[in-house]
Amino acid sequence: MADDDTGGDATPFELPPGRAASIRDVARVAGVSYQTVSRxxxxxxxxxxxxxxxxLDAMEQLQYRPNRAARMLVTSRSKTFGILTSNRHHYGPATSIRAIEEAAQESGYSVVTKNLTATDDASIVQALDHLADQAVEGLVIIAPQVRVLTAIERLSLRVPYVTLQSTGEAGSHALSIDQVAGARLVTRHLIELGHRSIYHLAGPQDWIEAEARMRGFLAEMSDNDVPTTAPILGDWTADFGYRAGRELLRFRDFTAIFSSNDQMALGLLHAVREAGLDCPRDISIVGFDDIPEAAHFAPPLTTIRQDFAEIGRRCVALLFAQLEGRDADLPAIEPTLLVRSSTARPAF
Amino acid sequence: MADDDTGGDATPFELPPGRAASIRDVARVAGVSYQTVSRxxxxxxxxxxxxxxxxLDAMEQLQYRPNRAARMLVTSRSKTFGILTSNRHHYGPATSIRAIEEAAQESGYSVVTKNLTATDDASIVQALDHLADQAVEGLVIIAPQVRVLTAIERLSLRVPYVTLQSTGEAGSHALSIDQVAGARLVTRHLIELGHRSIYHLAGPQDWIEAEARMRGFLAEMSDNDVPTTAPILGDWTADFGYRAGRELLRFRDFTAIFSSNDQMALGLLHAVREAGLDCPRDISIVGFDDIPEAAHFAPPLTTIRQDFAEIGRRCVALLFAQLEGRDADLPAIEPTLLVRSSTARPAF
DNA sequence: TCGTCGAATGTGAACAGTCACATGACTGCG
DNA sequence: CGCAGTCATGTGACTGTTCACATTCGACGA
Known part of the structure; x- marks a missing residue:
């Protein structure tokens, strides 16, 4: 039953050196038609x-690898998702990206990430353009989202997309991680400790999560009838936190600061120390994200932990749902409060 | 001159809804052959x-986008580089990746990153496989490099690759950033301050840069006739630094520690503080990398700054050189020492 | 005046797959 | 015993682009 194949003679079949084996080469070796190989x-x-x-044996022998380009061409499906990110070296985004890659790959998709260097409209458009060139079938947006969203509208990209954080409004585009709830959680923690004058060091306002955290902060404060001052708009960096802290400490009309992420909280801590004050004795500081370093800050930072990996996985799930035209309604992920040593009752 | 085109009549030429415009559609609208459009x-x-x-007008009108897949198929060039990374959320790799993406895109290349979750051989092979599926034309490796390198050999991947850090030995594959010089720099700094018992908290030894930094440390120590103890092998995390610090402080038979990266130094700092000691009064600590947060540690960290972006750009340059078969001999980048507040003369 | 050259453009065939349909063999049923 | 139906496999056409090779046309030197 084995020797009736076409020309099963001494020629071990070698293909021209430069070329990789194609479906037809495999077919010839296996003695079947190329269609069978495709099957x-x-x-x-x-x-x-x-x-x-x-x-299978023939494939092994020839080291056959399906040609993505050819398959892509004929099916007109790239099996690729795009990620638009801007500060990928931040812990949260980076963790999510990793999870996205993994989840995508499980379904045979790959991921192309594009970094936004500047946040002006031109570079956003250029980045989206680049992603469109790759014929991505879906988009995850981890970037100054409001601007990107309008750019997508303008380019009339016909691609399903998901933003990493809840917009509060949108339907299937947004992933409902309750940023607002997280912000309320830390704020309540501070209030319960007895703080009554609390500053909020917010993130850039074109970031939806920054805006959501700020909303949560303001809501919780007003729910508890604590008067608020205008939030300070930061840029996520430790440097900014440091400078803002120095500025703030010139007056010292507060007992606690809620920083919209852990990096800025680190800068804040630095400024407090430099002013000869002690956190948490004199001033309580909380962060947001729980980066792996937060536990080793001086003092270890009270913060909000988010399951970034789970977020990433859900991004992919949502994208697939949109691709298949169904509505995936994922329950929101609840962030959790991590009380460490950077918060205490106010001194007076 | 404008109305002599073929059939410039009332039909605005619309193509079947689902399909995107091809070179032939453009040709028809412009009244030329598809080859001309290609030109x-x-x-x-x-x-x-x-x-x-x-x-050009026709292209604009039809919103034409060249089809990557088709081009890829016929030219058998993917115009894609792959990046194999393992801890992408670390500042250095992340910064380099961004620079790589940018530099690649300038030459019309895109970048696919693949994250290594586990560092066992199986997942390395699987990751390389995935990258090979994308038909990447070049590879940048930011990962436990020695293992990856052997895996590449074994898979007989015929792709030019670049490792992010100097192997000290390899020729055109390795990027010569002088890790050894950097390590010598900090070590000398400590020695010059008067330290004579210095521990080295190294990175995982299958990371070439970890190994190079360790080599630099040992070389500088022996050049100055300072006796050394065996380096401690860490995993790059702040958590590890903290645990190692606690262990080390039980004996306190040293006055300084050189940590192979900034994160571990942060953990060390934490342990020192917790032991009721002061850095730098009691113990000097130095890091490596200069992550943006290092300036805000308690105390601000003395460390080695590396130009990660420049490294990324060079990766791409090297890759292109290899693709074109020429030898690019880039001068090494010299790392610089940043003295902040975590180092001082030893107390005794 | 004619062949030759180069510029500008067109034609056919590849590339490596998939899809729709066709074919042949075997099975089960009336 | 013939016919329908399924299983296993094969054939031809098509995807959008580039490559190698025509073809046309005007100019120019001999």
Whole structure:
């Protein structure tokens, strides 16, 4: 049953050196038609196990690799998602990206990330353009989202997209992680400790999560009838936190600061120390994100932990849902409060 | 001159809804052959400016986008580089990745990053496989490099690759950033301050840069006839630094520690503080990398700054050099020492 | 005046897959 | 015993682009 194949003679079949094996080469070696090989590759049900094995062997022998380009061309599906990110070295985004990559790959998708260097409209458009060139089938946006969103509208990209954080308004585009709830959580923690004058060091306001955290802060404060001052708009960096802290400490008309992320909180801590004050004795500071370093700050930072990996996974799930035209309604992920040593009752 | 085109009548030419415009559609609208359109796209020299404009207009009108897949198929060039990374959220790698993406894109290349979750051989092979599926033309490796390198050998990948850090030995594959020099720099700094018992908290030894930094440390120590103890092998995390610090402080038979990266130094700082000691009065600590947060540690960290962006750019340059078969000999980048407040003369 | 050259453009065939349809063999049923 | 139906496999056409090779046309030198 084995020696009836076409020309099963001494020629071990070698292909021209430069070229990689194609489906047809495999077919020839296995003694079947190229279509059969294609069926094996896509494991079509009706194929004899014996034939399948023969094809598999041939593939092994020729080191066959399906050609993505050809498949992409004919199916006009790139099996690629794009991620638009701007500060990827931040812990949260980076963790999510990793999870996205993994989840995507499980479904045979790959991921192209594009970094936004500047946040002006021109570079946003250029970045989206680049992603469009890759024929991405879906988009995850971890960037100054409001601007990107309008750019997408303007370019009339016909691609499903997901923003990493809840917009509070949008339907299937936004991932409902309750940033607002997280912000309320830390704020309540401070209030319960007895703080009555609390500053908020916010993130850039074109970031939806920055805006959501700020909303949560303001809501919790007003719910508890604590008067608020205008939030300070930062840029996520420790440097900014430091400078803001120095500025703030010139007056010292507060007992606590809620920083919209952990990096800025680090800068704040630095400024407090430099002013000869002690956190948490004189001033309580809380962060947001729980980066792996936060536990080793001086003092270890009270913060909000978010499950960034889970967020990433959900991004992919949502994208697939949109691709398949169904509505995936994922329950919101609840952030958790991590009380460490940077918060205490106010001194007076 | 404008109304002599073929059939410039009332049909505005619309293509079947689902399909995107192809080179042939553009050709029809512009009244030229598809080859001419192809020439315009690749800006071939001999094409009449007038014709070119007509084609350009048609492209604009149809919102034409060249189809990557088709081009890839026929040229068998993916115009894609792969990055294999393992701890991308670390500042250094992340910064380099961004620079790589940018530099690549300038030459019309895109970048696919693949994250290594586990560092066992199986997942390395799987990751390389995934990258190979994308038909990447070059590879940048930011990962436990020695293992990856052997995996590449074993898979007989015929792709030029660059490792982010100097191996000290390899030729054109390795990027010569002088890790050894950097390590010598900090070590000398400590020695010059008067330290004679210095511990080294190293990175995982399958990371080439970890190994190089350790080599630099040992070399500088022995050059100055300072006796050394065996380096402690860490995992780059602040958590590890903290635990190692606690362990080390039980004996306190040293006056300084050189940590192979800033994160571990942060953990060390934490342990020192917790032991009721002061850095730098009791113990000096130095890091490596100069992450943006290092300036805000308690105390601000003395460390080695590396130009990660420049490294990224060079990766791409090297890759192109390898692709074109020429030898690019880039001068090494010299790291610089940043003295902040975590180092001082030893107390006794 | 004619062949030659180069510029500008067109034609056919590849590239490596998938899809729709066709074919042949075998099974089960009336 | 013939016919329908399924299983296993094969054939031809098509995807959007580039490459190698025509073809046309005007200019120019012999």
């Amino acid at each position: 094996v590759v896509n494991d079509h049900p009706s194929i004899r196990p014996e034939t399948k094995q023969r094809v | 315009v796209v690749n800006d071939h020299p001999s094409i009449r400016p007038e014709t070119k404009q007509r084609v």
